[in-house]
Amino acid sequence: MGLVTYRTHDLPQRDRFPYWQELANGSYVPALLRSDRQEDFRGAMRILLLGEVLISLVVHDPLEVIRTERMVRRTDAGLCVLSLSLAGRGGLSYGDRSSVHEVGEMCFYDSSRPIRAWREGGPGRSLVLQFPRAWPGLPRDFVPELAGVTLDARCGVGGLLAAHLSRVIRDAPDYTEAEEQTVARMSLDLVAATLAYQMDQADALTPETARRVLLRRIDDFIERRLGDPELTPAVVAAAHHISLRYLHRLFQERGGPSVAALIRRSRLERCRRDLADPRMSHHSLAAIAARWGLTDRAAFSRLFRSAYGLPPGEYRRACARGEQCADFHIPGHE
Numbered sequence: 001m002g003l004v005t006y007r008t009h010d011l012p013q014r015d016r017f018p019y020w021q022e023l024a025n026g027s028y029v030p031a032l033l034r035s036d037r038q039e040d041f042r043g044a045m046r047i048l049l050l051g052e053v054l055i056s057l058v059v060h061d062p063l064e065v066i067r068t069e070r071m072v073r074r075t076d077a078g079l080c081v082l083s084l085s086l087a088g089r090g091g092l093s094y095g096d097r098s099s100v101h102e103v104g105e106m107c108f109y110d111s112s113r114p115i116r117a118w119r120e121g122g123p124g125r126s127l128v129l130q131f132p133r134a135w136p137g138l139p140r141d142f143v144p145e146l147a148g149v150t151l152d153a154r155c156g157v158g159g160l161l162a163a164h165l166s167r168v169i170r171d172a173p174d175y176t177e178a179e180e181q182t183v184a185r186m187s188l189d190l191v192a193a194t195l196a197y198q199m200d201q202a203d204a205l206t207p208e209t210a211r212r213v214l215l216r217r218i219d220d221f222i223e224r225r226l227g228d229p230e231l232t233p234a235v236v237a238a239a240h241h242i243s244l245r246y247l248h249r250l251f252q253e254r255g256g257p258s259v260a261a262l263i264r265r266s267r268l269e270r271c272r273r274d275l276a277d278p279r280m281s282h283h284s285l286a287a288i289a290a291r292w293g294l295t296d297r298a299a300f301s302r303l304f305r306s307a308y309g310l311p312p313g314e315y316r317r318a319c320a321r322g323e324q325c326a327d328f329h330i331p332g333h334e
Helices: 013-027 069-075 142-146 156-174 177-198 207-224 233-239 244-254 259-276 285-291 297-308 312-320
Strands: 002-007 032-034 043-050 053-060 063-067 079-094 097-101 105-110 115-132 150-152
Touching: 002 156, 013 032, 013 043, 013 053, 043 156, 043 177, 053 156, 053 177, 079 156, 097 105, 097 150, 105 156, 115 156, 115 177, 142 177, 150 156, 150 177, 156 177, 156 207, 177 207, 207 233, 207 244, 207 259, 233 244, 233 259, 244 259, 259 285, 259 297, 259 312, 285 297, 285 312, 297 312
Parallel strands: none
Antiparallel strands: 002 043, 032 063, 043 053, 053 115, 063 115, 079 097, 079 105, 079 115, 105 150
16 A cells, blocks of 8 residues: 555545544544544544554544444454554543553553543644554453553653654655565564563563564664764673674574674764765764764775775765765665
8 A cells, every 4th residue: 555645634624524534434443533623623644554554643633532332342343553642642541441641652452442532732643553453473461451551652662663653654655565564563573562561571472573673672772872983793782681692693594784784884874974964064074984983084984985986085075066975885785
């Protein structure tokens, strides 16, 4: 399906809320919608459908969502929903549980029980992930234990999930079919891990899910520490309480670059972006290299030329002349 955008803004005012109701019920778990702004309701959705996994960015006026017992009996599609709040204040009632979620928090529920969800104040903004309850990587007891509970998305594995969903929506137009499958799997892996850590049951994850989540945590660790010149494979392994040998094996089994090669390539790519950015033109080559952990200027120049075909200074001047700098690369260094 790819990424599809829907919006009410271009419709006549009287048609906006009915359109939103139809759109929401066609995309998510069916429910009744109410709003005190039905006469001029404004909302927009960006939806990415990845097989049975749906990821969306939703922006809308204050809204109440009600799923009744009757609706559950008629339309339980066996779905789970996780919603991450990016703006606005909301709440959820699920069975005998009630919770309030602020920005940076997530609510989680499934379609087997009635719910009441709401957004108040200004426009709400959320990232929503919907997936089958029967997904085999999700331990069955997690859903009844955590449905209706507020989850933290500001740190830990929950923070990884939040960053992942934001990246997915941002990068969706560029995904190949194979990449979409990988994205769907990683999304579900991170959901399972978020719930497992909330339950203090990380050992309940399947070995495959645990390994993929560990690799994602390692990638994130490397990404956030590229500016540290002391970042090495040994540091990465120690930070994740694994042996250096096991770290190398994880990367070998995944395919692609080694740990050291990933660190080097990522640093060079950040340098390349800075050199192409006019806002960074007052920074010296050495300062840019050091910003990303490359403190040996001669080594930086040699590595950069090997990767992009030009020395750093010439690359910066080519960009200043308006040439397509992103096209400069040597095969095998993309």
